[in-house]
Amino acid sequence: MSSFRRDKKEEEDTGGNIFQNLDKTALLQEARYFNSTPVNPRKCVQILTKIIYLLNQGEKLTTQEATDIFFATTKLFQSKDVVLRRLVYLCIKELSSMAQDVIIVTSSLTKDMTGKEDLYRAAAIRALCSITDSTMLQAIERYMKQAIVDKNPAVSSAALVSALHLSATVPELVRRWVNDAQEAIMSDNAMVSYHALAVVAGARKNDRLSTVKLVTKLSRSPLRSPFALCLLVRYAAKLAEEDQTEASEPYLEFIECCLRHKSEIVVYEAAHAIVNLRKSARDLAQAVSVLQIFCGSSKATLRLAGARTLAKLTTKHPNAVAACAVDLENLISDPNRSVATLAVTTLLATGAESSIDRLMKQISTFMSEISDEFKIVVVRAIRRLCTKYPRKHQSLASFLAGMLRDEGGVQYKTAIADAIIALIEENPDAKETGLAHLCEFIEDCEHTSLAVRILYVLGREGPKARQPSRYIRYIYNRVILESGPVRAAAVSAVARFGATCEDLLPNISVLLARCQLDDDDEVRDRAIFFSAILNSNDPQLISDYITNVPTPNPVLLEKALHDHLRLNPDKPFNILSVPSSEPTKEPEEAPVQIETRKQPVVSLEELYSEQLKVVPGIEKLGPPFKTCKAIDLTEPETEYRVRCVKHIFARHLILQFECLNTLSDQLLEKVRVRLESAPGYKILCEVPCEQLPYDKQGSVFCLLEFPRGPIETLGTFGATLEFSVRDCDPTTGLPDGGDGYSDTYPLEEVDVGCAEQFRAHVAPDDWEASWERAASAAEASDTFVLSQSDINEAASAVCDHLGLPKAAISGDAVKEIRGGGLWREGTPMLVRARLVASQGSVTMKLTARSPREDVATLLLAAVG
């Protein structure tokens, strides 16, 4: 008895867990027990459970091990034990992807799925369909059709769901079962009707007309299953979205009907669809009131669903959301933090300027209770608020600064710093206070990367402030107190003050001299470098190496350096040939969201560099100078869609034609583009697209050499798409036997202008000085009368022509456009345009300066 007690105790200790410390090899041994006859169900169940448990824990089996277990398992078909049989099915499904020759159990499973035992049938169908392939399926097709209309709902559901899985691989086979599935939609069982609807609608998804018929028919005869109704609402909503005319009205009426359904799932589904479909605020009223009720629910999921959907409305109908302000304010103290954060951000996005202060007060109590990621969401919302209400910058900035002082991880701090930096950049009034907050923050900042960033911003913005000397103390403190990287960044920042503020230069020189004794190599190097440049007193040097240093795109720089080392390691590397990194644009994001995930910003050049590798000899062209945005060469709704992307290299041009075949019954082969070359261009080679199946994008490349003289580069290429067509089966995509016939398709012309060949940027701050310095360079100047009558339109058209951003425009009555840039071969240029409106037309005087006269003339020729 005492031993029994001890056993019992041990069992307690391990939590009665026979599954702890399972060992794969031991278990493989145990699986041999399956071979013994007669089968002991109880013991086998236990071993099988252990095997499935082990697989579920993520244990990897080799193909041999999996096959061994699989074959041992098949022996268990001898036993009639229900649990054991069901576990065998489960095990077959788990192992089917790992073991070999799994189709060996097909006959056993087929026997079970057609047998009398209902408990076997449903599960056997699902197991069978997970191991079978299309050839075997033909043999069981008859049974599947019977099973779909079986009286037992479990069997019917199992067959329908299996059919749905199979439709991904063998759609044409499943399409033959649609009639049976159609019958099953009207089943009394909720799940059967749900699954059947999906099978029927899935088989018709490319046939709009029959989808319309199906939805119209079912929306009249109410489905009982809430799940099926949800699915029907989705199909109806999709139809309504595709067809924005009056004809979509019945679908919307049906969806509105569903708002009164007794199941919350359906009500929410309908409300969500309406919020996304309805255009006018009046039509939304019903759905919004339903969502309002959700917000007051006792269930967190319902509150989140309501708040999330309302939040989505903020961009389209802020007024409709503003009406729910009371409900949302109640949610600020919600125990579910996702809900609370959503409510706060939504309120911030819709609130009026007057209510901001009150909201901020409420938020400050709430901020200490939420996790970092939610705080980041709130910070982003505040940042948008700064843009929306620039006059509120004082209170918003102090709120952000307050958060900066609180505890938090590096991501949270970065988000706040980002918000303050954005505020400084956008709002001149906020600059001084923002910089002061940042200065205070770096006094006590433990994150190196963040400190470096802030020092960079101080170096860039500080010298422009009213009293630059204030910031030097903060920056120099870093040199004394911080680690190597921060000290180096501080040295760079100090040097920028020296470059911009002449009265501070003597002091800066002393500081830099002290830094030359630093322990860290990088800090010393920088200090010596900057001292030398500052002491040279050459404004051009100072501008090129301290104030206006281009920052190359790191990914492309790495690639260019690799290519350079491989091809001509002896020559010096020209860093200017690498495209500089664009100022990162904020990706357009939904104004309110609860998750803090950021898509990485990838430049066009990086995006295409992989695709361009197919062009022979690409590595000899050097790094890409610029990749232009794709231009459509066809109308949007045509059979073949072609877009042209121009890749500019120093002396070469690659035209990439991205082609899309929208005809499901055609396969295009040997697709090429015939170019009628502009004079002076030489076509070097061409990479055709061998096959262009339906709905898969393919690319044709043409490599051209630019003409010598810059002026001759302006030109237009005629383009025609040439290909041979083979008819094919729209469902399988396999071509018919015939050879096909060749065909052509006219494309719009491709222009090569001026904007493509320049990497232009807005005038730097010391533009006047650089313009004066360039006075000795070649200058081209001319006066034009522009076709536009409105001066604003004219100015933006000129910007488009020169490839300058709109921010280059300044002035009111007399518009002035100032910008600079780099020509593809590396020649810098500066351009200035003055536009005056007089008597219904706009006159422009355009002046370009560049060391090469022909480049300057090119700029003028492009406009003329």
Next chain:
Amino acid sequence: MVHTNLEGSLFEPTLYIVKGMCILDNEGNRILAKYYDKDILPTPKEQKAFEKNLFNKTHRANAEIIMLDGLTCVYKSNVDLFFYVMGSSHENELLLQSVLNSLYESVSILLRRNVEKRVLMDNLDAVMLAFDEICDGGVILDSDPSSIVGRAALRGEDVPLGEQTVVQVMQRVNDLFWEIFKN
């Protein structure tokens, strides 16, 4: 196979709604877990990392629902067990909630309302079958707990511990002892 369009704002008309289901213990260890979308958390390593993260974010706050790594996760806990159902963040949350409810309710019936780790481990085979009956490859197969249990709890002779005779208990304990001993 599963197409989730995050750009479009309408819900996608698909049956592939459940991206994953799992049951964790009170230390965040996996007891059972299934992931149904090849593109979401494809390797056991990523899955376990996700589960740890999920557990850390949810085990103290009893808040029913959380958005994590692009997934909507609804959850429910009892004693030392945590039940989770995951779906796309662009999915009807209430559908996921109903899957969670049927999972929890089925397990609860299977365990005769003793929803705790020890009892669950003793009935792991039935719970595995229930998992399989609730969701097939991401498609909700059944949502009615009584019919799920009807197809998962098949052992007629299984008598609850309290109603077993002393001999039966001894026999079972003995079986278990040999099991452990042999391992």
